[in-house]
Amino acid sequence: MGDALSSLLRDVRPAGALFGPSLLSPPWSLRFAEETQLTLLTMLSGQAWATPDGGATAPLHTGDIVLVRGPAPFTVADAPTTAPQAVVRSPGACTAPDGRPLAGGLPMCRPGNSPGESAVLLKVSYEVAGQSGRRLLDALPGLAHIPALPGGCPTLEMISAEVRGDVPGRDVILDRLLDLLLVSSLREWFKLPTTDAPAWYLAQADPVVGQALRSLHDDPAYPWTVARLAEQSGISRAAFAQRFNHLVGSPPMAYLTEWRICRAADLLTNSDATVAAVARQVGYSSSYALSAAFKRTLGIRPTEHRDRSREQAAA
Structure with missing residues (x-):
């Protein structure tokens, strides 16, 4: 994983x-x-x-x-x-x-x-x-x-x-x-004890949240839910959500959305795959669903991101 x-x-x-x-x-x-x-x-x-x-x-x-x-x-x-x-x-x-x-x-x-x-x-x-x-x-x-x-x-x-x-x-x-x-x-x-390490790194040491983070990063396209992650971890849904939010600093589904958009942005930059194909690779049912989440998270549409990235690479 x-x-x-x-x-x-x-x-x-x-x-x-x-x-x-x-x-x-x-x-x-x-x-x-x-x-x-x-x-x-x-x-x-x-x-x-x-x-x-x-x-x-x-x-x-x-x-x-x-x-x-x-x-x-x-x-x-x-x-x-x-x-x-x-x-x-x-x-x-x-x-x-x-x-x-x-x-x-x-x-x-x-x-x-x-x-x-x-x-x-x-x-x-x-x-x-x-x-x-x-x-x-x-x-x-x-x-x-x-x-x-x-x-x-x-x-x-x-x-x-x-x-x-x-x-x-x-x-x-x-x-x-x-x-x-x-x-x-x-x-x-x-x-190092003097380092202000990011929450996502420190949370990996937790047996419950760490396992959930590995699952999300390993397979972001899977239809994850809080209930499914909690079941995998062997604790209640409410206890899992509270523990994840406390250690990572954001709810599980919000973290998953950020990671999916992060992967989608990199796939759009580094491949010629269509927006619909990228959407399927990161867990969205359609290009429209990805575009809506992409715009909410990064402020631009997937096609705009791809164009900007290629312009910067060419420059």
Whole structure:
């Protein structure tokens, strides 16, 4: 069965590692202005400081992970006071702070593979698409800091070995490992006692509501009712509805409607299926029924949403 986090990560994909085995020699400071929706930062060796525009500075020790929610720019430096020496505007496009092209690449970077010799930054941009991705981004702060695990991170160790090597299949392996790193980082972030985790995530730990959420996410097209969910959970309808509303923050059928519309929006964006076909996939009897619910929830008709999404993708 599916779960809420897995469902929201369906359309989140790594866009590649920007820095691999490049050693950053102090003093160094990089400003990232790529307008990326989600970025993961970690130090394979050494330490740094991450500062989002308008936000507080967070330390990055070896093994720490920082998730930065875009599209606002942010800076990574060897010290909070080091001024940016280069601006990364897109993969492979870097300029000086005044906008002049940088001849010969980043001045503070040099190739090398000697651990501990200098700082090694791994920065990963993730493509976050659709309504599902937006729900995930809404659950994150501008900057989420996940301290290094006491026993280390096996995924990060495997990534470090891959980026330091140059063997066939490296890019494919890195894509899989970077997917895994994001999922594990999100789970660690939501588990931190200082984190204001979203209700839909915390509710998954409840034996009754968690099972209901997995059912709704796994098969939104099923004709669910409060009575059916309560029967599945083994408690009364009234007790189930009260428990779900208390833990999730919305009634079961309202949550189901939001999830159905979220899935419908993504299907309309990512496929050529008709509105009627999409309606059947998410549990509506007709295109009219879906259109009415879609307009109530998102404020536009399904066809308008599809047109806007394709226009944005083309732009």
